Amino acid sequence: MDKSAANADRDGICDLTRRLAAGDEEAFRIFHAAYFDRLLRYVFVIARGDEEAAREAVQETMTRVVRYARPFDSAEAFWSWLTVLARSAVVDRGRRSQRYWRLIRNYALWWKPHQNEGRDDRETEDYLQQLLLDGLSTLEPVDRGLVQKKYLEGLAIREIALEVNLTERAVESRLLRARRQLREMLLKRLNDETRF
Amino acid sequence: MKPDSKEKRLLAELLADEDLRESTLRGGLNAIRRKKIQRQSIRIGAVLSAMVLFILVSRNTERPSTSAKQQHAALQSPVPEVVPGTTVRVLKDQDLLDLFPDRAVALVGPPGKQKLILFEAVNN
Numbered sequence: 001m002d003k004s005a006a007n008a009d010r011d012g013i014c015d016l017t018r019r020l021a022a023g024d025e026e027a028f029r030i031f032h033a034a035y036f037d038r039l040l041r042y043v044f045v046i047a048r049g050d051e052e053a054a055r056e057a058v059q060e061t062m063t064r065v066v067r068y069a070r071p072f073d074s075a076e077a078f079w080s081w082l083t084v085l086a087r088s089a090v091v092d093r094g095r096r097s098q099r100y101w102r103l104i105r106n107y108a109l110w111w112k113p114h115q116n117e118g119r120d121d122r123e124t125e126d127y128l129q130q131l132l133l134d135g136l137s138t139l140e141p142v143d144r145g146l147v148q149k150k151y152l153e154g155l156a157i158r159e160i161a162l163e164v165n166l167t168e169r170a171v172e173s174r175l176l177r178a179r180r181q182l183r184e185m186l187l188k189r190l191n192d193e194t195r196f
Numbered sequence: 197m198k199p200d201s202k203e204k205r206l207l208a209e210l211l212a213d214e215d216l217r218e219s220t221l222r223g224g225l226n227a228i229r230r231k232k233i234q235r236q237s238i239r240i241g242a243v244l245s246a247m248v249l250f251i252l253v254s255r256n257t258e259r260p261s262t263s264a265k266q267q268h269a270a271l272q273s274p275v276p277e278v279v280p281g282t283t284v285r286v287l288k289d290q291d292l293l294d295l296f297p298d299r300a301v302a303l304v305g306p307p308g309k310q311k312l313i314l315f316e317a318v319n320n
Contacts, residue, residue, distance in 0.1 A: 023228050023231055023232050023235070024228075025225055025228055025229075028221075028224050028225060028228055029221065029225075032220065032221050032224060036212070036217055036220065036221075037204070037205075037207075037208035037211075037212060038204075040208070040211055040212055040216075041204070041207055041208070041211060044211055054211075055216055058216065058220055059216075059219065059220050059223055062220045062221075062223055062224040062227075063223055063224065063227045065224065066224050066227035066228050066231060067227065067231065125204075128207055129203050129204075129207070132203055132206065132207055132210075133203075147206070151202060151205065151206040151209065152202045152203070152206070154202065179209065179210055182210050183210045183211070186207075186210060186211070
């Protein structure tokens, strides 16, 4: 990233987080559009593929963002803070009835250096992408081809249908099935994982 | 902000559902509105508290000055007490004692039945 782009990025995040802290609804919409998917990926890994836990944690994280928002100088610092909120939301969900442990955990999170979170985030992103590639390799060759054309090559359904000589409806149906398989595989692998 | 890679977009497609996206957005916006209402309530509460405090303080500072004025007025225009139906003035203890500035005097006895005793120096 060149210097002016970096400055623009920094100014953008400064402005966005300042407006979030001031309770600007439009700023929240922008934040949500920009960070929802990333947060969800992160939380799915932290919650080890527990779909219900991930959903609740994302919801709780968004609420905490509103409650505790403050200005940040850089996107990295802001994301680091978001991961702390997300992690604590996942842990709180798991220990909702154990107030004592929540207190201990909050204390530990408070002391935990934030730079570790950035590394964790890169790990989770890399790990998820690896799982995705693994999952793609387990699909039937035709389905794998469809997913790659649709999502990695960015082709439209009509173009894919012409290329593989199937109806558009058949392509959509196979894509739906392939997505389900991939999703189940992802959640299962995350659930088996003990790294995070 | 960097655009997400194609793999990330596929992951988002796999993991997200529109209900969750919509509900988190709605939940966040509701939280912002609640926070605004809270802030306004706190502001209004602070203003009301300040007003109540101001009223209490101003009342407390007014009271002593009023009673002081009354005391001052009482000192300035003493109304002598008289025996009803006569012009005979009722003396207070101090007024009575003040009538004998050069003599040793004392009021002895229970209130209402006191006796004035005048002392005289005895030369041996």
